[in-house]
Amino acid sequence: MVAQLPEITPPVEDYLKVIYTLVRERGEERASTSAIAERMEVSAASATNMMQKLAEMRLVEYVPYRGVSLTETGEKIALEVIRHHRLIELYLAEALGYSWDTVHDEAERLEHVISEEFEDRIDAMLGHPTTDPHGDPIPPKIGRPPAGSARPLTEVAIGESVVVRRVSDRNGELLRRLAELQLVPGTRVRIVKRSGGGGAMTIEREDVEQSIDEEIARRVFVE
Numbered sequence: 001m002v003a004q005l006p007e008i009t010p011p012v013e014d015y016l017k018v019i020y021t022l023v024r025e026r027g028e029e030r031a032s033t034s035a036i037a038e039r040m041e042v043s044a045a046s047a048t049n050m051m052q053k054l055a056e057m058r059l060v061e062y063v064p065y066r067g068v069s070l071t072e073t074g075e076k077i078a079l080e081v082i083r084h085h086r087l088i089e090l091y092l093a094e095a096l097g098y099s100w101d102t103v104h105d106e107a108e109r110l111e112h113v114i115s116e117e118f119e120d121r122i123d124a125m126l127g128h129p130t131t132d133p134h135g136d137p138i139p140p141k142i143g144r145p146p147a148g149s150a151r152p153l154t155e156v157a158i159g160e161s162v163v164v165r166r167v168s169d170r171n172g173e174l175l176r177r178l179a180e181l182q183l184v185p186g187t188r189v190r191i192v193k194r195s196g197g198g199g200a201m202t203i204e205r206e207d208v209e210q211s212i213d214e215e216i217a218r219r220v221f222v223e
Helices: 010-026 033-040 044-056 072-094 103-110 116-125 172-181
Strands: 060-063 067-070 161-167 188-194 201-205 208-212 220-222
Touching: 010 033, 010 044, 010 067, 010 072, 033 044, 033 067, 044 060, 044 067, 067 072, 072 103, 072 116, 161 172
Parallel strands: none
Antiparallel strands: 060 067, 161 188, 161 220, 188 201, 201 208
8 A cells, every 4th residue: 555645734834844944044953842833923832732743744853852853755845835935925026016025924825725837837937036035045846945154144244245145034024124224135235333232233335324223133144
Protein backbone atom coordinates (compact mmCIF):
# COMPACT_ATOMS: atom_id res chain seq x y z
CA MET A 1 0.00 0.00 0.00
CA VAL A 2 1.12 3.56 -0.73
CA ALA A 3 1.37 5.66 2.43
CA GLN A 4 -1.32 8.33 2.56
CA LEU A 5 -0.08 11.86 2.99
CA PRO A 6 -1.46 13.78 5.99
CA GLU A 7 -4.08 16.44 5.33
CA ILE A 8 -2.35 19.77 4.91
CA THR A 9 -4.75 22.47 6.09
CA PRO A 10 -4.18 26.25 5.99
CA PRO A 11 -3.36 26.37 9.74
CA VAL A 12 -0.76 23.63 9.23
CA GLU A 13 0.76 25.61 6.34
CA ASP A 14 0.81 28.78 8.44
CA TYR A 15 2.72 27.08 11.26
CA LEU A 16 5.23 25.51 8.88
CA LYS A 17 5.77 28.89 7.22
CA VAL A 18 6.36 30.58 10.59
CA ILE A 19 8.82 27.90 11.72
CA TYR A 20 10.81 28.24 8.49
CA THR A 21 10.81 32.04 8.75
CA LEU A 22 11.90 32.12 12.40
CA VAL A 23 14.77 29.68 11.83
CA ARG A 24 15.90 31.73 8.81
CA GLU A 25 15.63 35.08 10.57
CA ARG A 26 17.52 33.99 13.69
CA GLY A 27 20.09 31.74 12.07
CA GLU A 28 19.32 28.91 14.49
CA GLU A 29 18.63 25.21 13.94
CA ARG A 30 15.33 25.28 15.84
CA ALA A 31 12.49 27.69 16.55
CA SER A 32 11.28 27.96 20.13
CA THR A 33 7.65 27.25 20.96
CA SER A 34 7.37 30.67 22.64
CA ALA A 35 8.61 32.45 19.49
CA ILE A 36 6.17 30.46 17.35
CA ALA A 37 3.29 31.30 19.71
CA GLU A 38 4.19 34.99 19.63
CA ARG A 39 4.41 35.11 15.84
CA MET A 40 1.15 33.16 15.43
CA GLU A 41 -0.53 35.24 18.17
CA VAL A 42 -1.70 32.17 20.08
CA SER A 43 -1.07 30.81 23.58
CA ALA A 44 2.02 28.76 24.33
CA ALA A 45 -0.24 25.78 25.04
CA SER A 46 -1.89 26.05 21.62
CA ALA A 47 1.49 26.25 19.90
CA THR A 48 2.77 23.23 21.84
CA ASN A 49 -0.31 21.20 20.88
CA MET A 50 0.24 22.05 17.23
CA MET A 51 3.93 21.13 17.43
CA GLN A 52 2.94 17.71 18.76
CA LYS A 53 0.43 17.31 15.92
CA LEU A 54 2.99 18.35 13.29
CA ALA A 55 5.49 15.90 14.76
CA GLU A 56 2.93 13.11 14.48
CA MET A 57 2.44 14.13 10.84
CA ARG A 58 6.23 13.93 10.39
CA LEU A 59 6.39 17.53 9.26
CA VAL A 60 8.61 18.68 12.14
CA GLU A 61 11.07 17.31 14.64
CA TYR A 62 9.90 18.50 18.04
CA VAL A 63 11.94 18.23 21.24
CA PRO A 64 10.18 19.62 24.35
CA TYR A 65 12.01 22.64 25.83
CA ARG A 66 14.46 22.62 22.91
CA GLY A 67 12.24 23.78 20.07
CA VAL A 68 11.28 22.51 16.66
CA SER A 69 12.81 22.11 13.20
CA LEU A 70 11.21 21.20 9.89
CA THR A 71 11.59 17.81 8.27
CA GLU A 72 12.35 17.67 4.57
CA THR A 73 8.63 17.33 3.82
CA GLY A 74 7.72 20.15 6.20
CA GLU A 75 10.28 22.48 4.65
CA LYS A 76 9.06 21.67 1.13
CA ILE A 77 5.49 22.62 2.09
CA ALA A 78 6.66 25.79 3.85
CA LEU A 79 8.67 26.92 0.82
CA GLU A 80 5.76 26.28 -1.52
CA VAL A 81 3.43 28.42 0.59
CA ILE A 82 6.05 31.17 0.89
CA ARG A 83 6.54 31.07 -2.89
CA HIS A 84 2.79 31.46 -3.40
CA HIS A 85 2.66 34.32 -0.90
CA ARG A 86 5.50 36.35 -2.37
CA LEU A 87 4.48 35.83 -5.99
CA ILE A 88 0.94 36.95 -5.11
CA GLU A 89 2.30 40.03 -3.33
CA LEU A 90 4.28 41.03 -6.41
CA TYR A 91 1.36 40.30 -8.75
CA LEU A 92 -0.98 42.44 -6.64
CA ALA A 93 1.53 45.30 -6.60
CA GLU A 94 2.64 45.24 -10.24
CA ALA A 95 -0.45 44.03 -12.08
CA LEU A 96 -3.29 45.30 -9.90
CA GLY A 97 -1.78 48.45 -8.41
CA TYR A 98 -1.95 47.51 -4.74
CA SER A 99 0.30 49.54 -2.44
CA TRP A 100 3.10 47.61 -0.74
CA ASP A 101 1.49 48.04 2.70
CA THR A 102 -1.68 46.16 1.65
CA VAL A 103 -0.37 43.18 -0.34
CA HIS A 104 0.69 41.10 2.69
CA ASP A 105 -2.81 40.62 4.13
CA GLU A 106 -4.30 39.84 0.71
CA ALA A 107 -1.55 37.31 0.00
CA GLU A 108 -2.14 35.67 3.40
CA ARG A 109 -5.68 34.85 2.31
CA LEU A 110 -4.84 33.73 -1.24
CA GLU A 111 -1.64 31.73 -0.67
CA HIS A 112 -3.54 28.63 0.45
CA VAL A 113 -5.94 28.38 -2.47
CA ILE A 114 -4.14 29.10 -5.76
CA SER A 115 -3.35 26.18 -8.04
CA GLU A 116 0.12 25.27 -9.28
CA GLU A 117 -0.92 26.31 -12.79
CA PHE A 118 -1.98 29.74 -11.54
CA GLU A 119 1.33 30.06 -9.67
CA ASP A 120 3.25 29.20 -12.86
CA ARG A 121 1.27 31.72 -14.91
CA ILE A 122 1.91 34.51 -12.40
CA ASP A 123 5.61 33.62 -12.33
CA ALA A 124 5.87 33.70 -16.12
CA MET A 125 3.87 36.92 -16.47
CA LEU A 126 6.13 38.67 -13.96
CA GLY A 127 9.27 37.45 -15.75
CA HIS A 128 10.31 34.86 -13.16
CA PRO A 129 11.10 37.37 -10.37
CA THR A 130 13.46 36.59 -7.51
CA THR A 131 12.18 39.07 -4.88
CA ASP A 132 8.81 40.36 -3.70
CA PRO A 133 7.86 44.05 -3.20
CA HIS A 134 9.53 44.10 0.22
CA GLY A 135 12.79 42.59 -1.03
CA ASP A 136 12.21 39.10 0.40
CA PRO A 137 13.51 36.28 -1.83
CA ILE A 138 10.92 34.27 -3.76
CA PRO A 139 11.77 30.58 -3.34
CA PRO A 140 12.44 28.79 -6.65
CA LYS A 141 10.04 26.14 -7.91
CA ILE A 142 12.49 23.49 -6.75
CA GLY A 143 15.03 23.97 -3.99
CA ARG A 144 15.73 26.72 -1.50
CA PRO A 145 16.25 30.45 -1.99
CA PRO A 146 19.88 31.56 -1.68
CA ALA A 147 21.10 32.44 1.80
CA GLY A 148 21.15 36.20 2.30
CA SER A 149 23.72 38.28 4.14
CA ALA A 150 21.53 41.26 5.00
CA ARG A 151 21.68 42.64 8.54
CA PRO A 152 19.41 45.08 10.36
CA LEU A 153 20.21 48.76 10.10
CA THR A 154 20.78 48.80 13.87
CA GLU A 155 24.01 46.81 13.33
CA VAL A 156 25.56 49.21 10.81
CA ALA A 157 28.51 51.33 11.95
CA ILE A 158 28.57 55.11 11.88
CA GLY A 159 29.92 56.34 8.54
CA GLU A 160 29.14 53.08 6.74
CA SER A 161 27.26 53.23 3.43
CA VAL A 162 24.80 50.40 2.76
CA VAL A 163 21.94 49.45 0.42
CA VAL A 164 18.47 48.48 1.65
CA ARG A 165 17.75 44.90 0.54
CA ARG A 166 14.51 44.05 2.31
CA VAL A 167 12.10 45.29 4.97
CA SER A 168 9.73 43.58 7.38
CA ASP A 169 6.30 43.22 5.76
CA ARG A 170 4.09 42.41 8.76
CA ASN A 171 3.15 45.97 9.77
CA GLY A 172 1.23 48.11 7.30
CA GLU A 173 1.74 51.31 9.28
CA LEU A 174 5.49 50.73 9.35
CA LEU A 175 5.55 50.11 5.59
CA ARG A 176 3.72 53.39 4.97
CA ARG A 177 6.29 55.17 7.12
CA LEU A 178 9.16 53.50 5.24
CA ALA A 179 7.63 54.61 1.94
CA GLU A 180 7.48 58.20 3.22
CA LEU A 181 11.16 57.98 4.21
CA GLN A 182 11.94 56.28 0.87
CA LEU A 183 13.62 53.42 2.73
CA VAL A 184 12.73 50.85 0.10
CA PRO A 185 14.79 48.03 -1.45
CA GLY A 186 17.55 49.47 -3.61
CA THR A 187 17.98 52.71 -1.63
CA ARG A 188 21.52 53.58 -0.51
CA VAL A 189 21.93 55.18 2.92
CA ARG A 190 24.81 56.21 5.17
CA ILE A 191 24.76 56.19 8.96
CA VAL A 192 25.55 59.71 10.21
CA LYS A 193 25.16 59.35 13.98
CA ARG A 194 23.37 57.46 16.72
CA SER A 195 21.25 58.90 19.50
CA GLY A 196 22.17 57.65 22.98
CA GLY A 197 22.49 53.92 23.58
CA GLY A 198 19.42 52.80 21.64
CA GLY A 199 18.86 52.06 18.00
CA ALA A 200 17.67 55.55 17.03
CA MET A 201 19.92 57.14 14.44
CA THR A 202 20.39 59.78 11.78
CA ILE A 203 20.88 58.53 8.24
CA GLU A 204 21.75 60.27 4.98
CA ARG A 205 19.92 59.47 1.76
CA GLU A 206 20.74 61.39 -1.43
CA ASP A 207 22.38 64.16 0.65
CA VAL A 208 19.28 64.46 2.83
CA GLU A 209 19.55 63.62 6.53
CA GLN A 210 16.69 61.84 8.29
CA SER A 211 16.16 60.70 11.87
CA ILE A 212 14.67 57.26 12.40
CA ASP A 213 13.81 55.41 15.60
CA GLU A 214 14.87 51.93 16.68
CA GLU A 215 11.56 50.32 15.65
CA ILE A 216 12.20 51.33 12.05
CA ALA A 217 15.96 50.67 12.07
CA ARG A 218 15.65 47.06 13.25
CA ARG A 219 13.09 46.22 10.55
CA VAL A 220 15.21 47.48 7.65
CA PHE A 221 17.80 44.97 6.39
CA VAL A 222 20.82 46.14 4.42
CA GLU A 223 24.01 44.99 2.73
